[in-house]
Amino acid sequence: MAPPLVLSLGDPSGIGPELIAAAWAGREACGLPPFFVAGGAGLLAAAARHAGIDVPIVCISDAGDAADAFNEGLPVLPLASHHDVKWQPGKPFTEGAALALASLEQACGLALSGAAAALVTGPVAKHALAGIGFGHPGQTEYLAHACGIAPQDAVMMLAGPTLRTIPLTVHCPLAEVPRLLTAELIHRRTAIAARALTRDFGIDSPRIALAGLNPHAGEGGKFGDEEKRIIAPAIARLRAEGFDVSGPHPADALFAARQRASYDVAVCMYHDQALIPLKALDFDAGVNVTLGLPIIRTSADHGTAFGIAGKGLADAGATIAAIRMAGECAARRLAEQKDL
Structure with a gap:
């Protein structure tokens, strides 16, 4: 039997707590695997009550107790380093x-130790974390550091029912993208x-x-030479190594339904090139x-949404999808281990 999944709270003033409660309430209808939350028992109970969701909270002393507790209530493992806080929706503090941050750190440690089969992270406010000394651009970079992985080897993929995309450059100014793109970056992240x-x-x-990168994929150099100078050589190298890679494709046509049927993932050159089509097509189910x-990590593809926290407007679809996907990936890794 696989260990349970662990969820980090995300910012407690955002929509994370109410979405976690809604996910547990829908566990049977959605076929979710057992999961538990790192910290926040009191605020999770308050968020559930406010939303009118019947979610008993079961405090556990060990991750191994989560599976047995899961049908009785939402298992919560208290944090070793921080006390709970009052639930204040829409009012970050x-x-x-x-x-x-404490929830993220403990949840990551549990996944690394094998006590949890996968990690599902709640949405955080990057500016709020920076205000308490968090030195990473986001949770992805933190997890790479915690796992001993170079930041460029932690690859963000956005996955929905109809599309998967990967942005090669992420949180940087658009003007910096041409400088940051290299054939080595494209090769390395695509192979990963x-x-x-x-x-x-x-x-x-x-x-x-x-x-x-450019309109019409550069149109033979008329609108830029990055395709010929950077992207095409990386594609040639990947193909020589046996990867099924095509392109560079004009991005304005790549996400049409007919084109989407021809690939399993689209590797994009910058953040919005990847996220706009994913969110347009699969906003409420994007992961x-x-x-x-070395660990499995998923999260809902949306932010804290402070403006609607506690108002009963948040959709739990992406959180449920993230939990389900983490469970499916964990099951495949477990099966792989058994076959070795």
Whole structure:
């Protein structure tokens, strides 16, 4: 039997707590595997009550107790380093950010130790974390550091029912993208993605489409030479190594339904090139997956949404999808271990 999944709280003033409660309430209808939460028993109970969701909270003393407790209530493992905070929806505060970070740290440690089969992270406010000394651009970079992985080897993939995309450059100004793009970066991250799609998603020979950077993929150099100078050489190297890679494709046509049927993931050159089509098509079911880590990590592909926290407007679809995907990936890794 696989260990349970662990969820980190995210910022307690955002929509994370109410979505976790809603996910547990829908566990049977959605076929979710057992999971538990790192910290926040009191605020989770308050968020559930406010939302009118019947969610008993079961405090556990060990991750191994989560599976037995899961049908009785939402299992919560108290944090070793931080106390709970009062639930204040829509009103971020310093102690809440500290709790979010402590939850992330403990949940990551449990996944690394094998006590949890996978990690599902709640949405955080990057500015709030920075205010308490968090030195990473986001949770992905923190997890890479915690796992001993170079930041460039932690690959963000956005996955929904109809599309998977990967942004090669992420949280940087658009003006910096041409400078940051290199053939080595494209090769390295695409190869990591291909191997992860096989290992964790069961795709034996992933079909990977690379987008161009410029309009019309440069149109033969008329609108820029990055396609010829950077992207095409990386594609040639990947193909020589046996990867099923195509491109560079004009990004304005890459996400049409007919084109989407021709690949398993689209590798994009910058943040919005990857996230706009994913959110347009699969906003309420989009999952952020970090490829290349020794642990499985997923999260809902949305933010804290402070403006609607506690108002009964948040949709739990992406959180449920993230939990389900983490469980499916964990099951594949467990099966792989048994076959070795």
